[in-house]
Amino acid sequence: MTLFGLYNYWVFALLLMIGLYAVIAKPNLVKKLLGLSIFQSAVFLLYISMAKVEGGTAPIIQHAGEPQVFSNPLPHVLILTAIVVGISTIALGLAIVVRIREEYGTIEENEIQARDRDR
Amino acid sequence: MYYAATAAILVTMALALARALLGPTVYDRVLAVNMFGTKTVLLVSIVAFLSGRPDFLDLALAYALINFVGVLAVLEFFQKKRHYERPR
């Protein structure tokens, strides 16, 4: 497994870049939010991969006193809360997109900018 | 045998993903999502046994319940869209 020992991190980098590309290159605002979601998930993957310990198990103690290997609980805590915070911020973003659609009649960034210039 | 079953499930996940990518109709994609959800439930159940922590079957239970709500949400979305896009 040492050959693929870094595969998780490579996937993290790829996902991060796919998300980043969607955010900076796609004019559609919903697409940008989906890209942001992918970006977030990539960061989650990085943290959870770092927490993994070979031969370990999830940090829930089965029999007290018995020596056992556990994965690192701290990144789990950080990411668990970050997932819920992530969906709240995505919902906020979607709400703003819906209002933009009502004001401008479009959710394409270039058209919004064109309409702003005309004013 | 656990490994063989898990491998079969993973291959099926890949096939379902291919169906979701190819389409061609939106319903095919919803079908693929639903299939994918069921396969995830099976995968998690088997892996929970493989890693010797059967108490994690709670997760499979959660997936089984949540997946269905997703499909119903899609159905409701279709109905709403049809309603709005009818010529006024």
Next chain:
Amino acid sequence: MIVDVLSFVMLALGGFFVFLGGLGALRLPDLYTRMHAASLTDSFGTILTLGGIMLQSCWSLATVKLLTILFFLMMTGPTASYALANAALLSVDDPEPHPPPATET
């Protein structure tokens, strides 16, 4: 011993049916046949796979949880298929916005 053999056979068959369902969903020509492949073998594969694990769990809390999972999957799977087929059928006489699924090859 017999239980072990039986559970292995069930897991193998379950995996086979799951794979068959996936293959059918990819290869069959139109939406309804694909749905048929997916849902029919989905149910069968699910019963066999979960049943195989259940035999290994030797009647503990895990068995009850597996039975619950099986029960929910048996209820939601066919319902989801029905709802999807219904939505697809209704959309055929709908001028917009989705192409009719029956014309696909």
Next chain:
Amino acid sequence: MVTLFGLVLLTLLVVTAVAIVITPNLFVAVMLMSIFSLIMAATFFILDAADVALTEAAIGAGMSTILFLGALALLAEREQRSRGRQWLPLAVVALTGFTLIYATFDKPRLGDPSAPVHQHVAPWYLEQTPVLMEMSNVVTAVLAGFRAYDTLGEVLVILTAGLGVMLILASGRPEPSRRGPAAVAGGLRHHLIPRVVGQLLIPFIVLFGLYLQFHGEFGPGGGFQAGAIIAVGIVLHALLEGEAAGRAILPTRVLVGLMAGGALLFCAVGIAGMLLGGNFLDYAVLAANPVAGQQLGIHLVEAGVGITVTGTLVAAFHAFADREPAA
């Protein structure tokens, strides 16, 4: 061997992500996002993060899909083909990605027990949780006990975001028309079979959520997961019976009360610790015995988290479902 399965899942993850960015249909993109979340949850499970996998399943595959569809019902489904050159973003992304991958070669291998992350506080948490709190789930103990101040911040962020969604979508509401939400409000009432089966499932979903809430100290579970799953149950009722019936069981003022009440409960536990002579969010003084105090404090804090998360997610769903698309 299980790690190998994880590698296959990661590969599927990349394929799905590329497809999400490429597809021009936003509905398809949302469906693929749902698959993406399922793969992500399975990956988390294989990487031994049971609690995180549970959260990702409830939030990613459930609530996130529902919210995206709710917003998409108010927007155009097709994305316009982007014209012109995209070389600059592509170059930026390729350069950054190359740098990141180059940097990974200095990272410790996956699962290396001597990695720096595992040396600092984590062993202390794993060692002290059974002693100080007599709990089995270390994740819950760290979340609501050792790092409760952190979690309080997160809960306030969630509350703020939820209020933001409600306020943004409450303003500039178009005049309700005859064809508006009131006319669509039937939900899936005319689809008999999904409706009956769905109604049958709602009590199980809510019960399962409560089980996760109160079982969180022994197994995977806790306020965030429970809140998300209970919210899905309540949203299912609104999907089946229509928006009006969904609002009738939990009106907006009750939802706002829940959102604020959960966060206030959290703060109140902290202040109670101060009044009883300890520090902010110091649970040891809450009961006669420090261990009992820790457990009481963690239970109350988790309950506050669960209430706020439920309220926020349900309120966000209603904010989208209650609107109709601009002409």
